[in-house]
Amino acid sequence: MKCLLVIVACVIPAFAWEPWLPVRNDAQWWMNRFEANVLNSQNNGANINVIFYGDSIIEGWTTVGAPLWNQHFTPLGAANYGIGGDLVQNLLWRVVNGELSSPTLSPRLVVLKIGTNNINLAYSVEAEIARGITTVVQEIRRLLPQTRVLVLGVLPRTNPTWTDYVERINTFASAVDDGVNVRFLNMRDAFFNTVTRTFNTELYSSSDLLHLSFAGYVRWQEVMNPLFQQMMS
Numbered sequence: 001m002k003c004l005l006v007i008v009a010c011v012i013p014a015f016a017w018e019p020w021l022p023v024r025n026d027a028q029w030w031m032n033r034f035e036a037n038v039l040n041s042q043n044n045g046a047n048i049n050v051i052f053y054g055d056s057i058i059e060g061w062t063t064v065g066a067p068l069w070n071q072h073f074t075p076l077g078a079a080n081y082g083i084g085g086d087l088v089q090n091l092l093w094r095v096v097n098g099e100l101s102s103p104t105l106s107p108r109l110v111v112l113k114i115g116t117n118n119i120n121l122a123y124s125v126e127a128e129i130a131r132g133i134t135t136v137v138q139e140i141r142r143l144l145p146q147t148r149v150l151v152l153g154v155l156p157r158t159n160p161t162w163t164d165y166v167e168r169i170n171t172f173a174s175a176v177d178d179g180v181n182v183r184f185l186n187m188r189d190a191f192f193n194t195v196t197r198t199f200n201t202e203l204y205s206s207s208d209l210l211h212l213s214f215a216g217y218v219r220w221q222e223v224m225n226p227l228f229q230q231m232m233s
Contacts, residue, residue: 019118019132022093030083030090037081038098045105049077050232053091053140054113057155057211058082064205065217072221076232079107087117088132095136100143109231110140111224113152115169116210119162126165130172137176148231151176152224153186158199158209163192183227190223191216 025031041048050073052058059082061069069080081099083090091114114136118129137149153170156163170186177184191200201209203216212220 017123019088019124019129020092020135021089022096023087023089024093024097025085025090030085033083034094034097034099037079037094038101040079041099041102041105044079045102047077048079048105048107050079050109050111051107052078052080052082052111052113053095053136054082055086055091055117056082056084057116058111058113059084060212061217064212064214065220067214068217068221072225077107085117086114087121088114088129088136092132092136092139095139095143100140106144107147109228110144110147110149111152111228112136112140112149113154115154115173116157119154119157119165119169126168127172129169130175133173134176137182141181149182150224150228150231151182151184153184153188155212156188156192156199158201158204160197163197183231185224185227187220187223190219 052061052073058080061073061082062080069078081094083094086094112133115129115133118124118132133151137151140147140149151173153173154166157166167188170184170188174184174186176182188194191203192198193200199209200219203213203219205211205213205216
């Protein structure tokens with residue numbers, strides 16, 4: 001396993017060029033996490049009402065953002081299936097290989113946030129990353145036809161080189177919004193001032209300016225909550 005950039009979680013060296021094709025991470029720690037998620041779905045499926053799906057930024061709800069998670073989401077029967085370092089194609093592999101296959105699993109909502117780790121790969125093209133995100137949504141809806149999906153846009157990256165790149169991903173990915181069962185929420189304006197083109201750095205971890213601080217998770221919950229509550233009703 002090698003790191004592509006210091007500020008990015010370790011990413012597996014074996015990956016497909018196409019984010020819309022599922023790819024397994026063969027690292028043992030990753031397989032252990034995947035298998036734990038599968039078991040959780042099998043053993044607790046009837047009690048899971050919300051699944052948060054994504055990479056380390058989603059996973060961070062249970063570490064940096066744990067007080068908020070316990071306050072707002074644990075009482076709802078939320079499961080956190082974020083795994084650090086995941087590319088779109090890694091999450092897609094998890095979706096189609098058992099994490100959502102339990103016959104008792106039928107959550108009201110899946111919150112999906114994925115794609116930031118794909119940005120750091122030299123071959124990544126915005127429309128292709130968005131296509132991968134769309135494929136993930138399609139597979140979730142195929143496996144859980146009664147479940148709504150709230151897709152969250154890729155958050156602004158504090159590296160200005162990627163500012164417009166991220167927005168192009170989000171523009172392409174927003175086409176998945178059907179106004180009813182799948183909604184897209186771009187939280188950009190909470191993290192980035194589009195007039196001054198400056199970042200709200202207090203919302204990011206000071207260690208890497210990629211992951212979120214506790215304040216970042218507070219802001220996330222505030223921005224997401226209206227649509228989240230609407231889709232949960």
